[in-house]
Amino acid sequence: MLAVQKTLDAVFKAGAVPAEAGEFTKRAFLNGKMDLTQAESVADIISAEGEEALKSSFSALHGRTSRSVNAVLEKLLDASATMAAWVDYPDEEIPEMTETALGATLEFCKAELESLLKNYDKGQTVKNGVDTAIVGRPNVGKSSLMNMLTGTDKSIVTHIEGTTRDIVEEDVRLGGIVLHLKDTAGLRESGDLVENIGIEKAYKALDEARLVLAVFDSSEGLTDEDKEIVKRCDGKLSVAVINKTDLEKVADTAEIEAAFDRTVYISAKNDEGLEELESAVTSLLGVADFDSNAPLLANMRQKQHCASALASVTEALDGVALGVTFDAINVMIDAAADELLSLTGKKANAEVVNNIFSKFCVGK
16 A cells, blocks of 8 residues: 555656546547537436436437437538528529528428427436335335335334334336335324324425325225325326235225326235336336437536527528528527537537536546
8 A cells, every 4th residue: 555655646746636527538528539418428327327327328428419419400500501602602603592491401400409308308307217205194005115116125014003204215226217215104194293293294205206106005995095195196297006906905996096197006015016017107207118229418408508409490490481581590590500519519618618527526
């Protein structure tokens, strides 16, 4: 160890300095070896939590997103150059850009940008995971579901109501995405001060979660607590999980099925129904058909540039339809091109670049 330290001291004395955050990737970007979307994908690869997120980040690193953006950019720059030359040099025999040809070019660009923006939310779901709350009245099997999903005895399971009083959290992979799970206290009226605190936390978790797994007991009739949970889930992304299918069915589940977009039947005790739950969750989140090789916008910076470019392209299309002069339309096209150049980093200022790479690990 002492020898290593002496070597490091000698290296630094000779003029070497420690690598800054993201320095190696930053140098690759500054030297034209990759664009900004590829550079950002390096950080995404490091932080990827699921298999699909990792595949998507590798796809971006290999230039899938760049190629899609550059295909639009090339169309815009070609159209801009043609119109500018025709306007600026009327005496030269430069072929005029027709409204039909310009409209077709802009329609192509609009469709490509809309596709990128449409897939953004799916990409963020796969990349960042989903905050998920498991809710239900006491003893319906919430903790058993938590244990089935995690594959461990994460939550205490007993026949005694009110066993879970605080939030139990765990990340699990389900269908290629990560669920940030919160197992909550049973929702009911209680005179116990400590349990009431847990119930308040449970309602807060339900309200804040993007996805709710609402658990019901098929071996018992629906209670007022069950009906309140159904009401609370209205308008939220939620799956009704009807548990205890290993027991005789008593509950009239038609009301539950009518209230939820997705309903699955499971036996958490026997680890049955996991595939059905996975299918329901991925379908509800819109990632069942997620293509990790498709071009995806990785973050809000990229999304904002893409959205601004789309707005300018749409404005240009409207201008063509209204017969606006080509020089005015060219201003709109140039604005769209500038946004895409900023997206890929070809026109990004130093402050933006430094901010992006400051979020990287040391070196990399």
